[in-house]
Amino acid sequence: MMIRILLLVVATTAVAHAQEPDAAAIVRDAVNHWRGVSSISVMTMVIHRPGWERSMTMRAWTKGDEKSLLVVIEPKKDRGNRMLTDNNNMWSFSPKINRVIKVPSSMMGQSWMGSDFSNNDVARADEIVDVYDHTIISVDESDGVTVYEIESIPHEDAPVVWGREVLRIRADHVVLLHSFYDQDGELIKQLQSLEIGEMGGRMVALRQRMGKVATLDEWTELQLLSVEYSVDLHDSLFTLSNLRNPRD
């Protein structure tokens, strides 16, 4: 009996040692997990400010690393606003003016549809994998799941303004917390997962909140209403002509 326990301990440490988790791989898996090969989702975005609050419901299609299409379905006055991202570029289409507008590079750092997300947060979320050095700084446990705390430091020439970012990623690839620090080590903004659950056959963050640390009463929440993974989406969905003349 004693021997069996001993063996078990040795075996688990051996396994743990053999699978010394690679920080970059954890981040990559988390990004892939959240997006999947392809997905169709419906979500509600709540933008909260001290004086007002507004919400917006959107349907989003994603495929691979680079392509996504987003259509606003609520509220009524914004219905039909569409946004296409492809390879770090972003275009928007508003039926009211019947024009496709490319979001210029100068505006990529600015707010996305008035929220606390920047256009870059939306268009280039996957960049975090390649242009950073990732290291695991601690491993702990929360709700019975292992959580890796990973520090990501951007490369010298990376187009990232942050000094470092810290991600808390669960072993099942759900990102719990994404913190952005400036180059003096000051925490500037955080993306928090407030609710985690199963949807579309995966564990995902159902409700996420992005907010600046300096202004706690200003935040944006994304609530996932439904999601479907690994759906067959044709490339023609993610084209400018489809942005202009939706065939759905």
Next chain:
Amino acid sequence: MHMVGILTTLAWRNLWRNHRRTLIMLAAVILGTWAMIFMTALMRGMVTQMIQDGISALPGHIQVHHPEYRDDPSVANLISISDTELAAKFEAADIAHWATRVRVPAVITSEYESRGITLLGVDPDRERGLTFVDYDEVEGRFLESTEDTGIVIGKKLAKMLNTRVGKRVVVMSQDPDNEIADRGFRVVGLFTANVSAFEEAFIFAGKSTTQKLLRIDDQVSELIVFGDDYRNVEALYDKVSAIVDSRVEVRRWFEVDAYLGAMLTIMDGFVFVWIIVIFLALSFGLVNTLVMAVFERVREIGLMLALGMKPVYILGQIIIESMMLLVIGLVLGTALSWAAIQPIKDGIDISIVGEGLDMWGMSSVLYPDLLLRDVILANVVVLVLGFFASLAPAWRAAHYEPVAALTKV
């Protein structure tokens, strides 16, 4: 000839008969001349400074661009010029100061702020002395080579972005295919500029680094060439046109920045108008003085006429009197303005009002610029117009009826 001598003596003595009036008039002429020359020198200085700052901000005396660059100064309109080939040709043509630059609109972003700026990809060795940045005044360091991966930004911009030497910023622009081109740069230096607007508007990166970022191989946006004098660039223009091939557009600085070019022309006109206005004020005093002098001497003039002096000599005498007054005034006035400029030759600090001046792209130290041309203009205008102004009283004196004049009470 003999007559002219007598008239001159008469005029000179008449001038000092009522010396108080003459001295007052003389003071008016001196002050007027001083105002014309001194103020013109200050205004000239302002414009010269503006043009020099303007030229160092952009262009150099001669600029070479893609023909379409003027309409669309973007990364799409570049020229392929090899520095090594140019170096030999410019050497042969005896042109020492030139540089090629990549110049594109871009956005610089820190953790807190982002700003639209102009990104200059430069060769720091070639650029020395050609831009508005004094390398030795840079906090931190200026770029060291074209491959430098650091960036030099203005002090004001750094303040706005809440960044400093040693921190990283992101610079974002577009490549020729309209794809986003961006990368991080470490701030290695903060420059100061005479015109503080430049500190917010321009950032400097290594030329090769910029070319790599924008994916434009070894193409550049512009070639700039400096000569000796910004007022005279024709010879340089011809030389440069002969060196570069015909597919590019060669322009002089005043064509590149029509505003600056127009400033120079406007200034010439303005100086003339200014001198005329002052003269008009002066001429009332002058005419009044002469009319009074004539009026006082009606009986004397009548006597001279009665004794047989020709009216034309009376006319000449009054005009010589007025000319003497003006010449003395002009000489003293010119000397006074020269003396007034000496102590402020090295510039007057006008930074008290500097913030307003910045808006028109002016620096806060004013260097007066005394041009021989302006001095001559002022003197000639006063003499010529003074001559015409004194014609009226002189004419009147010459046409007195001798008997009526003699018996006038």
